[in-house]
Amino acid sequence: MLTEVIATRYVTPLREGGSLPGIVEADDLGxxxxxxxxAGQGRKTLVAEVVAGELARRLGLRVPVLVRVRLDPVIGLGEPDEEVQDLLKASGGLNLGMDYLPGSLGFDPLAFEVEPREAGRVVWFDGLVGNVDRSWRNPNMLLWHGDLWLIDHGATMIWHHNWPTADRSVTKPYDASDHALAPFTPDIASAREELAPKVTEELLREVVALVPDEWITDEPGFGGPEAVRAAYTRQLLARARAADAWRPSVPADYRRPEKPGVGNAPAWLKGRQSK
Incomplete structure (x- = not known):
């Protein structure tokens, strides 16, 4: 089970996010x-965050720690913004928190360099979970202490919004031509060789077990939370076993921007990237 904390103060909204996430302080001082x-995007966004985020972590990718955030709607009574008030009033109970990384920078492919091996691992993982939200327009990656961290996985596993047709997505090709890491010659073949064998039924069961029952209890077409978890496990396992069919594709003639790499990075970061 993910660690559970109790929200003690709502700090500020993050209006870049479509679901109006916010910074919250909790009783563990985190x-x-x-x-x-x-939020309008519903519980499945939170389910996707847990399943994709924790799967990425177990495959060796960096994802900020996820926690269950227990929220009492009374916390929003003093909020001056009516939209925030309404959101907090509608969100009593369990919500999802991601460890705030102070001082982190949003990833910019024009300013930062990523090695082909790491780029390949991220691109392959995004292909596995069908991430449609890691483009150069919205990378959903952070640089923190010189390392690349992955965030915002709510737009993965689109197939779980229509379970009756989910099987059609098992072999669906993953077009990575618009991926934020496409400019860095991602080594997708090595990533597939390394990561695909790690996506086992046992691992997937461990990951989906972290989803709270109350987010999946009344899923149409299923008899209860365990049946839903089994469906996620089957779908992702089938996708991993079909990795050759959906291998991420980056055009062979892809050209990086004219001024890529560490040359445009802040001076203080260049030393870290060269290590």
């Missing part, structure tokens, strides 16, 4: 970027 169960 600070979390929190996505709320009452």
């Amino acid at each position: 600070t979390y970027v929190t996505k709320f169960v009452g």
